[in-house]
Amino acid sequence: MLKPLGNRVIIEVAQEEEKSVGGIVLPSSAKEKSQTGVVVATGEGRVTDNGTKIEMTIQKGDKVLFEKYAGTEIKYDGKDYLVVKETDIVAIID
Numbered sequence: 854m855l856k857p858l859g860n861r862v863i864i865e866v867a868q869e870e871e872k873s874v875g876g877i878v879l880p881s882s883a884k885e886k887s888q889t890g891v892v893v894a895t896g897e898g899r900v901t902d903n904g905t906k907i908e909m910t911i912q913k914g915d916k917v918l919f920e921k922y923a924g925t926e927i928k929y930d931g932k933d934y935l936v937v938k939e940t941d942i943v944a945i946i947d
Contacts, residue, residue, distance in 0.1 A: 855929055860899035860939045862911055864890035864919065865932065889918050889946065890935065899939070911939055916946040 857863050867889045892915045898908045911917065924937035 855894060855927075855934070857894055857896040857936060859896045860907075860909065861896045862892055862909075862917075862937055862939055862942065863894040864917065864924075864935045864937060865893050866890040866935050886921065888921055889916065891916050893934070895939075909939060911942060911945070917942050918944045918946055 855863055867887045892911055892913055895909045895911055895913060898906050900906050919935070919937055920941045920943060923941035924935040927934050927936060
């Protein structure tokens with residue numbers, strides 16, 4: 854499995870619906886990029902300029918909402934993931 858460094862988080866992005874409410878199949882170009890997903894791995898945390906370590910507030914298994922154009926998309930073992938900094942995560946979804 855991938856292990857992120859520093860204050861980075863690996864998210865498995867939620868898949869969007871293929872059909873609209875009325876049952877119309879949407880082409881991939883018409884779908885918006887999902888902004889939610891589940892955290893699959895977190896880094897150790899951020900180290901400040903004076904050497905103090907700030908622990909991660911996000912944990913593995915959290916369902917999160919992240920900024921629309923945040924992170925780097927990667928493919929690993931046939932799955933799509935997004936690597937973002939913890940600061941790009943807007944909220945934890947309960």
